[in-house]
Amino acid sequence: MSGKSSLKDDIYAAVLDDIIEGIYKQNEIITEKQLIAKYGVSKSPIRDALIELCKEGVLISHPRYGYEVVRINEREIRDVVDFRILIETGCFRVAAPTFTKEDIEELKNFTLNECWWNGKDELPALKHWENNMRFHLKLISYSGNDYCYRMVENSTGLLTRAYAQRFWDQRDNRAWNIDIEGHLCIIRCMEEGRFDLAEQELKKDIASFLDIICPNYARAVDL
The missing domain is CATH 1.10.10.10 (Winged helix-like DNA-binding domain superfamily/Winged helix DNA-binding domain)
Structure with missing residues (x-):
């Protein structure tokens, strides 16, 4: 230093x-x-x-x-997740007409080769989270909107701390691995040209964070 x-x-x-x-x-x-x-x-x-x-x-x-x-409360988490849904799906909608086959193949290879690898279930939970965010940042980068990219990147700081706080709580026995399948589902929809469905899957994937971090709160609000 x-x-x-x-x-x-x-x-x-x-x-x-x-x-x-x-x-x-x-x-x-x-x-x-x-x-x-x-x-x-x-x-x-x-x-x-x-x-x-x-x-x-x-x-x-x-x-x-x-x-x-500071303990990050459930309302803060919910607000940030809602913000991410608005920004990421909006940027995806704008970028959808410009995606080429090469872009989609690049995203797929990035997801399989750089974000995940064989034996991924043995990865530490925080590494799963890091890989999850790398996928979302890569996807939003195709919009070409640097400001939105930075806002999503910044929002991950709070969610990373929220994820870590709940993970290190020894009283919490929930599963912490974040599945790659949701990301591959988004990519499959893009490969098929079904961008509306890909957008819905993207929204679902972002919202799934609430099921891990604060499922009871999410259900109470949504009911």
Whole structure:
């Protein structure tokens, strides 16, 4: 680590990674003293990184006490999933007339070769989630709308933390693997020229996140 700005960025990334990896769990308190001892650096870059994480809603500052890891509630998750459905299906609808056979083949190869591989069921749950998001970002990239791409990319940060928080909750025994079949179904519909059906399958695939993270909440709202 070198330079004040890079120190702050490195510590920011390290703390965020530790939250996702379950080292710091939801509602846990992190202190500046704790991080100073862990990283062997001065207070300034530690504080700057923690302030940035507070601005992004990852932490809450409790003066003279520490920084609490924010638990992402079900309503926030639902709102982000709804946002993704609107943006991703809208971009897909715009891009649909421009897809070539080569584009669809590229997407298929990307999905099979870069996002997944044989023995995928042995992948860690968080790797399954990472691969899932790589597929969605690749798909929206065909729209050519960089702003929408960045918005979806940014939204994955909150959903990644929500996914990790529920995963590391040892009281939760739900299955966490995200199936590739939904992605292949979208691609098959595209290969057949059934883009309306592909859009419906895309919506279903995004919404399926709620079944993993907060099924009871999703059912209560939808009924």
